[in-house]
Amino acid sequence: MTGSARRIWGLTYRHLALYRRSWPRVVELMYWPILQMCIWGFTSSFLLARGSATAAAAGALIGGVLLWEVALRSQMGVAISFLEELWSRNLGHVFVSPIRPWEMVAALLGVSMMRMLTGVLPAIGVAWLLYAFDLFSMGPVVVLFFANLMIMGWWVALAVISLILRHGAGAEALAWSVLFGLTPFSAVFYPVSALPAVVQPIALALPSSHVFEGMRAALEGVILWDHLAWALALNAVWMAGAVWLFAAQFRQARLRGAY
Amino acid sequence: MDAIAVEGLSKRYGDVLAVDDISFTVAPGQTLGLLGGNGAGKTTTIAMLLGLLIPSAGRISVLGHDMARDRFAALARMNFSSPYIALPSRISVRENLRVYGHLYSVRGLEARICELADQLDLGAFLDRPAGQLSAGQKTRVALAKALVNRPDVLLLDEPTASLDPDTGDLVRSWLEHYRQESGCTILLASHNMAEVERLCARVLMLKQGRIVDGGTPAELLDRYGRDDLEQVFLDIARRGTVDA
Numbered sequence: 001m002t003g004s005a006r007r008i009w010g011l012t013y014r015h016l017a018l019y020r021r022s023w024p025r026v027v028e029l030m031y032w033p034i035l036q037m038c039i040w041g042f043t044s045s046f047l048l049a050r051g052s053a054t055a056a057a058a059g060a061l062i063g064g065v066l067l068w069e070v071a072l073r074s075q076m077g078v079a080i081s082f083l084e085e086l087w088s089r090n091l092g093h094v095f096v097s098p099i100r101p102w103e104m105v106a107a108l109l110g111v112s113m114m115r116m117l118t119g120v121l122p123a124i125g126v127a128w129l130l131y132a133f134d135l136f137s138m139g140p141v142v143v144l145f146f147a148n149l150m151i152m153g154w155w156v157a158l159a160v161i162s163l164i165l166r167h168g169a170g171a172e173a174l175a176w177s178v179l180f181g182l183t184p185f186s187a188v189f190y191p192v193s194a195l196p197a198v199v200q201p202i203a204l205a206l207p208s209s210h211v212f213e214g215m216r217a218a219l220e221g222v223i224l225w226d227h228l229a230w231a232l233a234l235n236a237v238w239m240a241g242a243v244w245l246f247a248a249q250f251r252q253a254r255l256r257g258a259y
Numbered sequence: 260m261d262a263i264a265v266e267g268l269s270k271r272y273g274d275v276l277a278v279d280d281i282s283f284t285v286a287p288g289q290t291l292g293l294l295g296g297n298g299a300g301k302t303t304t305i306a307m308l309l310g311l312l313i314p315s316a317g318r319i320s321v322l323g324h325d326m327a328r329d330r331f332a333a334l335a336r337m338n339f340s341s342p343y344i345a346l347p348s349r350i351s352v353r354e355n356l357r358v359y360g361h362l363y364s365v366r367g368l369e370a371r372i373c374e375l376a377d378q379l380d381l382g383a384f385l386d387r388p389a390g391q392l393s394a395g396q397k398t399r400v401a402l403a404k405a406l407v408n409r410p411d412v413l414l415l416d417e418p419t420a421s422l423d424p425d426t427g428d429l430v431r432s433w434l435e436h437y438r439q440e441s442g443c444t445i446l447l448a449s450h451n452m453a454e455v456e457r458l459c460a461r462v463l464m465l466k467q468g469r470i471v472d473g474g475t476p477a478e479l480l481d482r483y484g485r486d487d488l489e490q491v492f493l494d495i496a497r498r499g500t501v502d503a
Binding site: 003006009010011014017018021022084085088089090092093094095096097098099100251254255256257 | 306310331335345351354361363
């Protein structure tokens with residue numbers, strides 16, 4: 001392994017070792033996505049029982065829940081893994097080791113992906129077993145939905161970490177709450193057109209709204225490539241902004257002595 | 260070439276000048292003690308030497324690397340221990356050493372962990388979570404972490420704080436042994452004057468961010484007409500400065 005790969009693996013191993021020693025942590029990863037799936041799955045079953053007119057809405061509801069969990073779990077995966085270092089008062093040791101900031105971020109993203117898959121894949125299984133909803137029936141395009149929402153979770157998490165570097169423990173709560181605040185604008189359960197006109201530009205500035213517009217079309221067998229392209233482009237712009245913010249706050253923390 | 264060279268180093272936090280224009284060098288293989296009361300600037304100086312803090316002014320070179328431009332090359336050959344920065348408490352001692360072994364790209368890592376476990380007597384608790392250890396055991400683990408990459412420069416911030424005399428003596432003996440064996444350069448910040456007298460070839464006395472005196476322990480004792488460094492420390496803390 002090269003030096004970079006070893007350092008990234010070192011920090012990844014630290015988190016894997018933590019989960020290996022604590023099954024409650026692993027269960028907690030799966031708990032919320034499965035619980036969400038059960039609640040919204042029963043709601044969908046109820047809607048389905050009301051008549052065929054709501055059948056498409058029921059499918060979109062379950063698909064929306066599953067895919068939004070991808071963004072939520074990806075964001076929490078990065079932010080909480082960073083907080084683990086903060087809580088264990090270990091950041092000082094990490095930052096005086098030869099690990100570069102980008103390598104630390106790469107390790108956090110890798111851990112986040114593992115956490116997200118551990119949480120979301122069982123929920124996808126539950127949707128298939130209990131409600132006969134097959135997320136992958138949309139075809140390979142579902143991978144692009146996954147990727148876009150995961151990247152969105154990552155840049156939101158980088159912004160949260162930047163705020164934690166700037167404001168300390170006072171900003172910790174954002175690690176759990178910030179993406180929930182974007183849910184109304186992400187058009188997870190309804191189309192962007194259902195939002196008030198004044199809010200629609202906000203929704204269209206988020207990659208998630210384009211993913212969910214694409215998902216609803218894909219459930220009807222149509223792939224909206226323009227929405228996918230918008231999601232990808234917006235992710236690139238927001239990610240660049242989050243990386244800039246992180247780099248700036250990291251330097252500020254070294255100036256202020258925030259570790 | 261000096262192992263550590265510090266020139267005109269300052270650190271300002273708003274109106275507070277934590278470190279005020281200090282300059283010093285440490286020769287390869289030498290142990291330098293930083294002495295001073297609380298708030299004298301010892302920990303801030305160490306944080307700047309490690310690249311954890313960006314200085315307000317001045318220049319730091321470690322092992323020939325400018326810490327402002329090339330700190331990662333130096334950090335790979337340095338290490339650090341402080342009782343005020345913990346290791347992850349929920350993973351085992353062995354896992355902690357593996358993490359840091361990978362971060363420092365240590366070759367033959369498992370053999371190195373066995374070697375350190377043998378030398379620092381960690382074997383009995385190598386597979387226990389670090390958070391379940393006694394203070395003395397944690398200090399030995401922190402020392403093992405600080406030595407995992409066989410550093411050429413070792414920075415220690417109060418390495419024996421809150422240890423019983425027996426464990427403190429064990430740590431000091433091991434540091435002497437490691438320096439003699441490896442030729443490592445050590446910078447030690449401590450409030451323990453007996454420790455500084457025993458380990459350090461040279462001492463810098465800091466007060467309010469400035470170097471107010473310095474020399475070998477014997478020179479300082481002679482200059483102040485005292486029997487031990489604690490009395491010298493009290494003289495400086497209470498009476499003011501003597502030109503170095």
